[in-house]
Amino acid sequence: MENILELNHVTKRYPGFALEDVSFALPSGCVMGFIGENGAGKSTTIKLILDLLRRDAGEIKIFGENTADVPVQRKEQIGVVMDECNFPEAMTATNITKMMAKCYRTWDGTRFAQYLGRFDLPHDKKIKDYSRGMKMKLMLAVALSHDSRLLLLDEATSGLDPIVRDEILDIFLDFMQDESHGIFVSSHILSDLEKICDYVAFLHKGRLVFCEEKSALMEKYVVLKCAKQELNALDRSAIVGVRENSFGVEALALRDRVPAGLTCDPASIEDIMLYHVKEETR
Amino acid sequence: MSGLVYKDLINLGQQWKSYLLILVFWGGLSVMQKNAYFFGGMFSVYMSIVLLTACGYDEKANWDKYALTMPISRSRSVLSKYVLALLLDLLGFVTTAIFFLASKTVLPEMVAGQCIFQTISLILIAIQLPITFKFGAEKARTSVAVVMLAPILIGYMVVQSGIWHPNFDWEQLTQLVYLGPVAGLCVLALSACLSVRIYKGKEF
Numbered sequence: 293m294e295n296i297l298e299l300n301h302v303t304k305r306y307p308g309f310a311l312e313d314v315s316f317a318l319p320s321g322c323v324m325g326f327i328g329e330n331g332a333g334k335s336t337t338i339k340l341i342l343d344l345l346r347r348d349a350g351e352i353k354i355f356g357e358n359t360a361d362v363p364v365q366r367k368e369q370i371g372v373v374m375d376e377c378n379f380p381e382a383m384t385a386t387n388i389t390k391m392m393a394k395c396y397r398t399w400d401g402t403r404f405a406q407y408l409g410r411f412d413l414p415h416d417k418k419i420k421d422y423s424r425g426m427k428m429k430l431m432l433a434v435a436l437s438h439d440s441r442l443l444l445l446d447e448a449t450s451g452l453d454p455i456v457r458d459e460i461l462d463i464f465l466d467f468m469q470d471e472s473h474g475i476f477v478s479s480h481i482l483s484d485l486e487k488i489c490d491y492v493a494f495l496h497k498g499r500l501v502f503c504e505e506k507s508a509l510m511e512k513y514v515v516l517k518c519a520k521q522e523l524n525a526l527d528r529s530a531i532v533g534v535r536e537n538s539f540g541v542e543a544l545a546l547r548d549r550v551p552a553g554l555t556c557d558p559a560s561i562e563d564i565m566l567y568h569v570k571e572e573t574r
Numbered sequence: 575m576s577g578l579v580y581k582d583l584i585n586l587g588q589q590w591k592s593y594l595l596i597l598v599f600w601g602g603l604s605v606m607q608k609n610a611y612f613f614g615g616m617f618s619v620y621m622s623i624v625l626l627t628a629c630g631y632d633e634k635a636n637w638d639k640y641a642l643t644m645p646i647s648r649s650r651s652v653l654s655k656y657v658l659a660l661l662l663d664l665l666g667f668v669t670t671a672i673f674f675l676a677s678k679t680v681l682p683e684m685v686a687g688q689c690i691f692q693t694i695s696l697i698l699i700a701i702q703l704p705i706t707f708k709f710g711a712e713k714a715r716t717s718v719a720v721v722m723l724a725p726i727l728i729g730y731m732v733v734q735s736g737i738w739h740p741n742f743d744w745e746q747l748t749q750l751v752y753l754g755p756v757a758g759l760c761v762l763a764l765s766a767c768l769s770v771r772i773y774k775g776k777e778f
Contacts, residue, residue, distance in 0.1 A: 342643050344778040367645040378640030380581065380631045382588040387581075394577030395644055444643075 293319040294356055296442050296474035297341065302350035304336055309498060311336050314350070316493050316503035321471040323464065325485030325506075326478035327565055328495035334478040337495065338446045341476075342372065354442065368398045371435030375447035377427035381420035385413060385430065389437075398439035407433035411459075425456045432460060436467065443467065445477040449484060457484055464488055482562045494565055501568055506561070514556035515563050516545040522554065533567030543567070578646065578654035579661070585631040586624060596620065601673065610677040611687055614670040618691040621666040622698040622718060625659050629711040639778040652707065652773045656766050659699045666695060689751045696758030698722070700765035707772045 297318040304311040311333040318324045328334050339345040341352055343359055352359045355366065379388060385408055393399045408415060411429040419427065428448060435443060443464070449457045461484060467473055468488075479485055485492065486506070493503035502509070513532065516523070519540045523531070530549030535542045544559060544567030597617075604613035632638060641651055670691060674684040701721050706714040732738050 339778065344639060344642055346777060364647045365645050367643065370643065372640070372643040374636075374640065376636060378636050380585050380635045380637060382585050382631070383581065387584050391577045391581050391584075394580060395646060397645075 293321065295353065296320045296322075296355060296472075297324075297476055298351075298353040298356075299337070299341070300351045300353075302337070302340060302352060303348045304333075304340055304345060305348050309333070311340075311498045314495070314500045316491075316500065318474050318476055318491065320474055321468070322490040323468060323475040323477065323488050324491040324493055324503075325482075325489035325561070326476060326493050326495065327480075327482060327485065327561065328478075329569060330480075332495045333498040334495055335446055338444060338476075338478060341444060342370075365397070368396055368439050369441040371438070371440030371443045373428065373431045373435050373443070373445045373448040375450055377419060377422070377431055379419055379430070381418060383419055384417060385415045388430075388434065392434065392438070396438040400437050404433055404437035407436060425452050428452060429456065429460070432463065436463070440467075441470075441473050443473075443475045443477070445475065445479075447478055447480065449479055449481060457481065461488055482560070482565065486561050492561055494568065496569060509561070509564060510558065512547060513544055513559040513564055514547045514550060515559050516543045516550055517541075517555045517557065518543075526550070532564075533570045535567070535570065575646070575650045575654045575657065578641070578651065579658050581637075582628045582631075582654070582658045586628055589627070593624070597669070604673070605677070608677075610674050610679050613673050614687055614691045615694070617666050617670055618695040619698065619718075619722065621662040622659075622695055622702060623715075625655070625662055625699060626702060626706065626711050626714055626718070628658060629655065629706045629714070633711050642778065648773050649770045652769045653766060655703060655706075656699075656762065656769075659703065659762075663692065663695050663699070667692060686748060686751050689754050693751075693754030693758045696755065696762050700758070700761040704765055704768045704772055707769045707776070 295317040299317075300315050302311065302314045309331070314333075314337060316324070326334055326337070336345065340347050341354070341359070354362055355369065357366070383391075385404075389399075389401050389404050392404075393401060405415075407413075408430075411426075411433060413422075413426055413430055413433070419430070422430065432448065449460055452460070464475055464477075465488065468475065475488075477485065477489075489506050491503065492506050492509055494501040504512075516531075517540065520536070523534065523541050523543055526545070527549060530546045532544040532546070544563060545556075547556070550556060600613050600616045604610055638651070642648065667688060670688060671684070674687065679687070698718060698721060702714045702718050705717045
């Protein structure tokens with residue numbers, strides 16, 4: 293399976309922050325969720341992928357080609373939604389389709405109109421009069437109305453209500469019906485990612501903690517609930533993170549290293565992320 | 575590139591009533607003073623301010639960041655603003671010409687006037703666009719004020735101090751006026767090269 297997106301040892305340094313040696317690959321036909329706390333470097337990574345920032349080291353490949361060699365026309369195949377609406381406020385959806393038809397050779401005005409209908413977006417209302425949900429749906433409609441094979445989404449669903457988010461997740465699932473497509477999505481709403489992702493990449497303080505298949509990740513970890521003495525009796529290397537409460541302790545542990553008989557709950561992506569971060573701050 | 579220019583025209587179009595009002599105000603003032611040059615001069619400078627307004631709209635929407643994810647090269651993104659600048663300049667030229675004709679200005683004076691205004695306008699654009707790409711539209715606005723006032727102020731101070739007593743050959747100077755727009759276009763071309771260079775090195 294071809295990798296639609298690949299990062300190898302990507303590094304970007306700023307005074308006081310560095311994105312260090314980030315490597316992962318997103319195979320075609322898959323969705324990768326990109327998670328991490330605020331300031332972890334998620335947006336920096338996405339900007340590096342989009343060539344909005346220059347990397348200090350490493351290599352980024354899109355559709356198998358180094359981004360430095362990708363001709364500008366290949367961007368027809370990349371759909372981008374950031375955490376804001378980037379169209380000037382005086383524009384309407386009608387203006388946007390006229391403009392995009394001049395910018396994209398593969399612009400499909402009919403498809404755009406269909407998305408506007410599906411999202412219930414008015415054609416002639418100025419963007420300044422749109423709600424945040426409408427703006428994000430408009431950005432998504434634009435990203436899907438040209439020959440996009442790869443969707444890059446940076447906090448695209450943040451601030452949206454659950455109904456709109458669910459609608460958008462359905463659109464992503466539709467988009468992924470084509471095996472040559474891929475989605476790379478950063479979000480703080482981990483429950484959404486859990487619904488649609490095949491892979492999860494976790495960035496913490498500029499370093500990639502893991503990038504694994506979601507199913508393998510969920511299989512790998514459990515949330516162990518036991519008394520402190522029981523936890524102390526376990527091999528320390530089986531424990532990723534611990535949280536103490538009045539009833540005992542909860543710990544993220546490696547499933548295959550936990551002895552039978554102890555109470556374990558399945559670990560969500562949120563559990564996995566939080567315990568990894570907490571362990572480091574202890 | 576035409577898509578980007580179209581977007582700018584849509585943005586600027588939302589303020590057409592203000593433009594019309596300014597046009598009528600300056601027009602009226604020029605008629606009252608019986609001085610068509612006042613209108614031409616003001617309008618030329620105003621067109622360069624309108625260009626900054628277009629850049630300001632982009633800045634407000636973080637448009638540049640998004641535009642670079644589209645199949646548009648950085649050079650084309652920059653050059654689209656120069657195309658817009660030339661279109662605005664042309665609009666200034668036509669409007670001023672109509673005003674000159676309406677005020678029955680004699681042809682040689684009209685041509686000389688237009689040459690002066692076009693030169694000023696082109697040089698202003700040539701200075702402000704690289705500054706806009708480097709520092710943003712807000713700082714470029716200040717630069718326009720400095721560019722306009724500094725030569726006048728320096729000239730005045732030099733003459734007042736007695737260091738230099740200008741003794742112009744007005745006939746020769748009039749000849750030079752006709753070369754102004756050509757020089758302005760050359761400066762604009764250099765400015766475009768500089769802007770492309772700045773923009774290619776910019777991070778978003």
